[in-house]
Amino acid sequence: AKSGPARGWALFDDELGDALRERALLAAELRDAVHCNTLLPFFQPILKIETGELIGFEVLARWQRGDKGFVAPDVFIPLAEELGLIDRLSDQLLRRCCAAMASWDPKLSISFNLSPRQLNHAGLAKRIGRILDEAGIPGSRLAIEITETAVFIDMDRARQVISELRALGVRVSLDDFGIGTSSLAVLSQLPFDTIKIDRSFISDIEHNPQNAKIVRGVLALARSLELTVTAEGIESDEDLAFLKTNNCVQGQGYFFSRPVPEDALPQLVDDVARA
Numbered sequence: 375a376k377s378g379p380a381r382g383w384a385l386f387d388d389e390l391g392d393a394l395r396e397r398a399l400l401a402a403e404l405r406d407a408v409h410c411n412t413l414l415p416f417f418q419p420i421l422k423i424e425t426g427e428l429i430g431f432e433v434l435a436r437w438q439r440g441d442k443g444f445v446a447p448d449v450f451i452p453l454a455e456e457l458g459l460i461d462r463l464s465d466q467l468l469r470r471c472c473a474a475m476a477s478w479d480p481k482l483s484i485s486f487n488l489s490p491r492q493l494n495h496a497g498l499a500k501r502i503g504r505i506l507d508e509a510g511i512p513g514s515r516l517a518i519e520i521t522e523t524a525v526f527i528d529m530d531r532a533r534q535v536i537s538e539l540r541a542l543g544v545r546v547s548l549d550d551f552g553i554g555t556s557s558l559a560v561l562s563q564l565p566f567d568t569i570k571i572d573r574s575f576i577s578d579i580e581h582n583p584q585n586a587k588i589v590r591g592v593l594a595l596a597r598s599l600e601l602t603v604t605a606e607g608i609e610s611d612e613d614l615a616f617l618k619t620n621n622c623v624q625g626q627g628y629f630f631s632r633p634v635p636e637d638a639l640p641q642l643v644d645d646v647a648r649a
């Protein structure tokens with residue numbers, strides 16, 4: 375078999391070359407999508423676990439890439455960050471959500487993800503405040519979800535941004551709780567309203583006694599810190615029963631609904647009310 379540089383370059387041309395071309399294409403199409411404001415918010419219901427009452431939705435970004443189907447946010451959000459498009463994309467999505475919310479029951483709120491780097495961008499709270507104002511949506515109908523990794527970049531900065539958001543009446547959630555590294559330090563230093571237990575602890579809770587203990591511990595911790603808990607990744611009635619027994623306040627997951635587009639919301643709201 376051939377070896378050495380000759381073969382190396384052939385590999386570069388064929389495989390790495392293809393990968394780079396595909397990435398460049400993806401980047402160009404994402405630029406277009408943001409330019410034309412075609413990214414969509416999908417909505418996954420968040421319910422009160424004790425009563426089954428709908429309290430709102432987590433917003434999850436979706437990109438329909440021509441006839442290639444939906445691209446997952448795990449792919450295009452990091453790319454949008456690299457391309458410097460994330461603030462624009464995020465503002466567009468939030469504007470769309472606020473427009474949608476104007477026709478909802480005012481008791482319903484949204485929970486909106488921000489990327490790590492956005493926390494460090496100047497004027498974040500001001501931009502969010504302006505979008506809310508323009509749409510006539512009170513800050514109390516918005517929660518912002520921030521992952522643990524995000525808040526580590528600069529604690530002082532994070533504390534300031536979170537305080538600015540809370541001054542607008544916006545609640546702030548610590549996302550993916552449990553899979554980062556210094557959750558407890560973060561909880562002691564930053565003024566969160568809610569923690570979201572990562573779905574890796576919830577989805578297999580009926581088969582995994584260790585995870586069951588961890589989740590009970592997190593719920594006890596949250597109670598003593600007077601934080602609300604949202605459990606992600608509720609996939610079965612066993613998952614739900616466990617959380618109900620252990621007094622978890624709110625939850626979301628495929629058991630209730632996958633994320634759905636805006637036009638599916640009236641039906642979803644109806645179904646939840648009937649369930």
Ligand code: C2E
Nearest residue numbers: 434435446447448451487488489607608609627628629633
């Ligand atoms: P995340 O914030 O942890 O969101 C929850 C993810 O779990 C979503 O994946 C959701 O569709 C999925 N999920 C919900 N319930 C279940 C369940 O019962 N079982 C399983 N297996 N999965 C469930 P999705 O929509 O692919 O989003 C992936 C990640 O992309 C999100 O993770 C979030 O970090 C990021 N993301 C999504 N939208 C945005 C956005 O608008 N801005 C930013 N910065 N990040 C976003």
Ligand code: CA
Nearest residue numbers: 432487519549
């Ligand atoms: Ca989230």
Ligand code: CA
Nearest residue numbers: 550572573606
């Ligand atoms: Ca998660």
Ligand code: CA
Nearest residue numbers: 577578610613
């Ligand atoms: Ca399960």
